[in-house]
Amino acid sequence: MSAARTTSPPPPPSAPAGPVDPKGPSWSDPGSGTAPKSGGGRLRKSGVYALLSIGLLVMAAPFLWMGLSSFKTDRDLTASPPVWIPSEWTLEHFDELLDRLDVPLYFFNSLTVAVLVTASNLVFCSMLGYALAKLRFGGRNKIFALVLGALMVPGNLMLLPLFVLMSKLQLIDSYAGLMLPFAAQAFGVFLMRQFMQSIPDELLEAARIDGAREWYIFWRIAMPLVKPALATLSILIFLGSWNNFVWPLIATNDPEKYTLPVALATFATDPNQSAGSNGMLMVGSLLIILPVLLVFIVLQRHFTQGLATTGMK
Incomplete structure (x- = not known):
């Protein structure tokens, strides 16, 4: 006689602990996993x-x-x-300043120097940054160490050697003498190298396998990927070159080669010209600030994106 098989009845379903809120857990529910917004946080x-x-x-x-x-x-x-x-x-102060000072000439000098210095830095710093980041050659790390060392040298310490060099090259009182010392700056090389390192090596290797030359890879692949860095470098270099005062003051003796900051400072310190000219000085300062402000407004989005991305390198 086989043993009788016994089965235990299933347990009764448990009743809900309370009414279910159709809107989900409330902020005051300690078990909801969401911290309440305190008044102290808003304050x-x-x-x-x-x-x-x-x-x-x-x-x-x-x-x-x-x-x-x-x-x-x-x-x-x-x-x-x-x-x-x-x-x-x-607008009387605008008229007076234009009568006493050749503002269009000095504005043209400043704009020419700033634009050419910015363009040269974009080209040379990008090329050197790409080489230090993506090309394998002996002494690469030593060159980068020299770039970092150049960042630690105070700019005023280089004024006398630069003046002697420009004098021997007979570039004093010339646009070339104003631009050449700043044609490729160490900070620009550092910035572009950091951005170039973010480009995947696989992308460049695929282009090389397809037969692309290094020059083509640099201009058509690498440069479009570092537009935020180019915008950031453009603003910083343009701002520094436009506001540069000490070097144009040292490297120019001919008033025809003065930049706008030098011309305005010379005008302000000449008692025969600047008597009762507070309004004209305000106008001149406004003219100095406006181009930089316009450049920053145009490139602001790329500038902030470039700074944020650089911080993550």
């Missing part, structure tokens, strides 16, 4: 925004004052207490 964020707004106002106030003062009358410029908004908008 802290508001404080950060307030500090940033104050910093923005502090940094923008001088530029705002300069721009508004360019359109003020002499009475508003000497008013006490100071007047922010002109009581009467005028």
Whole structure:
């Protein structure tokens, strides 16, 4: 006689612990896994925004004052207490500056030097950065170490050797003398090398297997991939060259070769020219800032992207 098979009944289904919220777990549910938004966090964020707004106002106030003062009358410029908004908008200071100073010539000199220096840095720094990042040759690391060492040398320390060299080459009072010392800067080489390292080696090897020459790979493959770095380098080099004051002051004796910052400084220190010229100095400063501001506005997106990407290299 076989033993009877016994089966135990299944356990009854457990009742829900409470009503189910159709909208999902609430913020106050400690088991939901989501931290509640505290009032302290919002207050802290508001404080950060307030500090940033104050910093923005502090940094923008001088530029705002300069721009508004360019359109003020002499009475508003000497008013006490100071007047922010002109009581009467005028362009007389623009006319006076153009009469006393050959602004178009000096503007052309500054623009020519800045554009050519920027273009030369984009070409030479990109080529050297590509070579240091993607080509295998002896002494590559030593060359890069020299580039890093050049970054540690103060620029003012090089003024005297550069002046002696330009004098021996008879390039004083020439555009070439203003541009050649800055045609390829160490920071540009470092920046482009860091970006070139982010390009996959497999992509370049595939192009070489297909028969592409190194020059073609550099211009058609590598350069389009580093556009953020090119925009970043363009802004930094253009800004430095446009605002460069010491070297153009040393390397030029002919007023026809003055850049705009040198011409404006010479005008401001000449008592025969600059008497009662606060408004004209404001106009000149505004003319110096506008090109750099326009370049930054045009390339701002690539500039911020380039800085962010460089920080991850």
